[in-house]
Amino acid sequence: MEAKISQSLQWSTLIDSEKIIRKPSGSLRFSQRYKGQQRLQMAEYCNLQSRKAATWLHRPVTLKVSCSAQNIPASLLESESFPASFDEAMILKDKLEEIEPYLSGRCIYLVGMMGSGKTTVGRILSEALGYSFFDSDKLIELAVGGTTVAEIFKLYGESFFRDNETEVLHKLSSNYRLVVSTGGGAVIRPINWKYMQKGISVWLDVPLEVLARRIAAVGTDSRPLLTGDGDAYAKAFKRLSTLLEERGEAYSNANARVSLENIADKLGYVDVCNLSPTVIAIEALLQIEKYLKK
Numbered sequence: 001m002e003a004k005i006s007q008s009l010q011w012s013t014l015i016d017s018e019k020i021i022r023k024p025s026g027s028l029r030f031s032q033r034y035k036g037q038q039r040l041q042m043a044e045y046c047n048l049q050s051r052k053a054a055t056w057l058h059r060p061v062t063l064k065v066s067c068s069a070q071n072i073p074a075s076l077l078e079s080e081s082f083p084a085s086f087d088e089a090m091i092l093k094d095k096l097e098e099i100e101p102y103l104s105g106r107c108i109y110l111v112g113m114m115g116s117g118k119t120t121v122g123r124i125l126s127e128a129l130g131y132s133f134f135d136s137d138k139l140i141e142l143a144v145g146g147t148t149v150a151e152i153f154k155l156y157g158e159s160f161f162r163d164n165e166t167e168v169l170h171k172l173s174s175n176y177r178l179v180v181s182t183g184g185g186a187v188i189r190p191i192n193w194k195y196m197q198k199g200i201s202v203w204l205d206v207p208l209e210v211l212a213r214r215i216a217a218v219g220t221d222s223r224p225l226l227t228g229d230g231d232a233y234a235k236a237f238k239r240l241s242t243l244l245e246e247r248g249e250a251y252s253n254a255n256a257r258v259s260l261e262n263i264a265d266k267l268g269y270v271d272v273c274n275l276s277p278t279v280i281a282i283e284a285l286l287q288i289e290k291y292l293k294k
Ligand SMILES: Nc1ncnc2c1ncn2[C@@H]1O[C@H](COP(=O)(O)OP(=O)(O)O)[C@@H](O)[C@H]1O
Pocket: 112, 113, 114, 115, 116, 117, 118, 119, 120, 121, 181, 214, 215, 218, 273, 275, 276, 277, 280
């Protein structure tokens, strides 16, 4: 595992606050899981960061979302905050500074299965970039007079929902500096890709068991394609696996892929559930950078 991490120097920049504790003296204490070469890489990285950001306080950092965009109702501008650890937020900002000039204001579209974290990670990215955040489902709900996604499916059917989804993506595509969390099924229509191609698409690739666990935890009421009787986890898992079979190829059209399994592997984690949304956002930026430099 250590060999893998030392091979990938860029991963020394992914620092989990659970593993590194900053002492009041400014020195760093590592958990038992970090050894040898890994510790050296992280210490180097942290020292560099400390010099760069000497005025930062050692406390959780809240990245605030700031929003404004053309043709989009003010009521839909998101204002939620998401707390990140000091180290994670610092690394995210640092990476952003590097790649922002190459983005040239292009929108970022997050695609992926239901529960993959498009909304959670999207908010973090938008806030750090100073971009506006939009959840396409919310825009569809507004377009249908405030009707929820679940009600739209029930009252008008899926194809009506999909037509509205396409229309929303069309409208969004004329904007700049947006991060958009798309619905899990947006990838199935080629026309939607045509609109998303004006920006950069990022696939959040999350193992099925994790998706099912997250969805079972919050319930399936707001996700009409997953509703039904029985155990919430088993039901979500079964339905999601069918959907993933149908859509797997479509997701891989995205410009960048963020695989939680790859991140966990590179960081030496056994369980992908230990990956914070900010760490996932950092990996998204690394993959966007890779795409931009191709
Ligand atoms: N990295 C993460 N670790 C733990 N829980 C997460 C993570 N990312 C998202 N979640 C949780 O999973 C659920 C679905 O996330 P969400 O961002 O709404 O996904 P999507 O927009 O892709 O449907 C939410 O309850 C959210 O809090």
